[in-house]
Amino acid sequence: MAVQSLFYSDRDGLEMALKNPDSMLFTSKAEADARDKMLELSENIQLWFEKKIPDMPEQLAEQCALLIAENKDLFQKALKKPEILAEAETPAD
Secondary structure (H helix, E strand, O other): OOOOOOEOOOOOOHHHHHHOHHHHOEOOHHHHHHHHHHHHHHHHHHHHHHHHOOOOOHHHHHHHHHHHHHOHHHHHHHOOOOOHHHHOOOOOO
């Protein structure tokens, strides 16, 4: 029997990671660190939204922030070429 190490972000928590293993459990520390960094960015974007748009519901701020953080590369490209956002494929719901 082989032993395998699995990594997850503390920001997700073990229970949440076990419920969503495809997107929250990783076989390398680097992948888990990347997820943690993305979640940190999301948290800070959410705080910024909540400060700049006081009437924005917390859940909406969280959803928007997570979407931006998950697609930060797309947004970085859009700063140079804004139409790229309109051309980007939307994920299937």
